Amino acid sequence: MKPRSRRDTWRLLVLIAPSLFWLLIFFLVPLVMVLVISFGQRGTYGGIVWDFTLSNYARFFDPLYLRIFGRTAGIALATTVICLVGGYPMAYFIATRPPRWRNTLLLLLMIPFWTNFLIRTYAWLLILRDQGLVNMVWTGAVHNLFLHLATAYPAATLFSSLAGLTSVPLELFGTNGAIIVGLVYAWLPDMVLPCYAAIERLDFSLVEAAQDLYANRVKSFLRVVLPLTMPGLVAGSVLVFIPALGAYVTPDLLGGAKSIMIGNVIYSQFMSARDYPFGSAISFVLMAIMLIATLIYFRLGSD
Amino acid sequence: MSEHAVELVRVDKHFGTVVAVDTVSLSIRNGEFYSLLGPSGCGKTTTLRLIAGFEMPTAGQVYIDGELQGETPPYRRPVNTVFQNYALFPHMSVFQNVAFGLEMRHVSKEVIQHSVFEVLEMVQLPGMERRRPGQLSGGQQQRVALARALVNHPKVLLLDEPLGALDLKLRKAMQLELKALQERVGITFIYVTHDQEEALTMSDRIAVMNKGQVLQIGTPEEIYERPASRFVADFIGETNFLEGKVAAVRNGEVAVEIGDALLVYAPLERDAVVGDTVVIAVRPEKISLSTTPEDPRALPGVVREVVYVGTDTRYLAELAGQVTVMVREQNLAEETARRLSAGTAVYVCWQPQSARLLRG
Secondary structure, eight states: OOOOSHHHHHHHHHHHHHHHHHHIIIIIHHHHHHHHHHTSEEOTTSOEEOOOOOHHHHHHTSHHHHHHHHHHHHHHHHHHHHHHHHHHHHHHHHHTSOHHHHHHHHHHHHGGGGSOHHHHHHHHHHHHSTTSHHHHHIIIIIHHHHHHHHHHOTTOHHHHHHHHHTTSOOOOTTSHHHHHHHHHHHHHHHHHHHHHHHHHHSOTHHHHHHHHTTOOHHHHIIIIIHHHHHHHHHHHHHHHHHHHHTOOHHHHHHSTTTOOOHHHHHHHHHHTSOOHHHHHHHHHHHHHHHHHHHHHHHHHHTO | OOSEEEEEEEEEEEETTEEEEEEEEEEEETTOEEEEEOSTTSSHHHHHHHHHTSSOOSEEEEEETTEEOTTOOGGGSSEEEEOTTOOOOTTSOHHHHHHHHHHHTTOOHHHHHHHHHHHHHHTTOTTOTTOOGGGSOHHHHHHHHHHHHHTTOOSEEEEESTTTTSOHHHHHHHHHHHHHHHHHHOOEEEEEESOHHHHHHHOSEEEEEETTEEEEEEOHHHHHHSOSSHHHHHHSSOOEEEEEEEEEEETTEEEEEETTTEEEEEEOOSOOOTTOEEEEEEOGGGOEEESSOOSTTOEEEEEEEEEEOSSEEEEEEEETTTEEEEEEEEOOSGGGGGSOOTTOEEEEEOOGGGOEEEEO
């Protein structure tokens, strides 16, 4: 659509001015700043030496950082897959309830998110750490049960070995698993909501049509429901994958010292190492990867 | 092969406390064009869904080709459905839509290719294979839906108001085309509609339904000429209802007194004794008006309204200042259209066998 007159052009400019201004000041300018800094060098005392170098980008390909990035990508992918496998059926369930139930169920899904993100993540720390809720039951009730069984049936060695196993706490905290649990918990609604929107829009007479044409439940799902709700699934996956890839708080709290993600590396470059150029370079690489991954994904999903 | 394509034996379907289908029994013969006719909410679509397997009966049995269906899911029943909104798969081409059923039954690619082209030819949609349903007109989508079902050569084709979304002219053309198609392929059609004219035009037999029950089953002529109840007479076509009390029963004929000393006659088609409250139903086109009393049973009246409607003229005639009847007279010649005017004194009469005696 072309603006028909100068007046229309002006009206258009006035209308988009606020968002244009917002994007310019808070998105484009910082982005350019980060880009420029990423080609600089760290000064001896932490400042920025303004000369042009690609060494920061070359440094990203150091095995140390590649390994962290690999772990980050793995965690983000696992988070997305788990959210998908758990969130899609949840969305399907909600979308197929009678209309009066749907809003209630969606509300129940959202309620936990009225609590501050930091507090919710901290709660997981209290659940997963060595003296946490899970291990209290593990080394308490479960351990006692097996101890009891071992004394009752001394012949069964299984019980005594199980009693031995439960005497030490499970190593939950500080693992990739702990981070994934925290991330899935944090981003699940971002998967459920777009999937819900897609499934709710689905015309279920199409499912009946498929079944009428000899497709059983599995086939009618794969051939009709899944392709038609794919846009929601793709949107949900992107909405989960991107924040998970750049996660910082969750791995910081639940990953301990051993499991760190690329977000923590960027943080430490800016805050502890005071190497702004390297931190900027990692940020840019991460952004490029996210962009490429998203484009590929949308392309695949639109087929 | 069973004599009956579909049989329903005392089938009930309840949704919570709502009784959608109430002890319905139907026997639909092989190759028949069978219509389920009734107002919306009468249970006709639910009956169709019970045959398709989308709903399971609360009580009673559904047989398809002599086999008890029980809880058999829709994908194992030898029937196919043409849905009211067509339910074409929007993400598939016309070819893929039509091929879907064959593909699900693992028919070979060559056979699928051949069958799809053949059936698209039959519904007059050749060359549309690559289009998406969204790129087709309503009438074309309707044809794709038909092709998608017919390509499977089902035992029975179920059609749920398939012409409901089309405009009048297209609908009329499709009615004739569907009927011709049905005769050509020889498949049993079960056709759900609320349009009485559509049912009369196309069907071999019609089951008229209301409030979940089947009220009458018969050929279009039987349903139209000999309605079994006031509802059927009223729902199918136009009818004059004359309420009164039986005054005499003799010689296989019943005389009914309507209002004050106005006697009308009807064949005694059901038990009636003097004093019963009954209704006499007479179709408007069976009544004739004349200015002279040619028939001793003719009733005196006055023309109150004259409406010219092209093919015929409608009169409202008042009988003895008490009851009003509608009369339809075909405009055979131009001058007959303006034969009578409002206020003319007339004699109203009809053949006794044209009147139907119904329960009051």
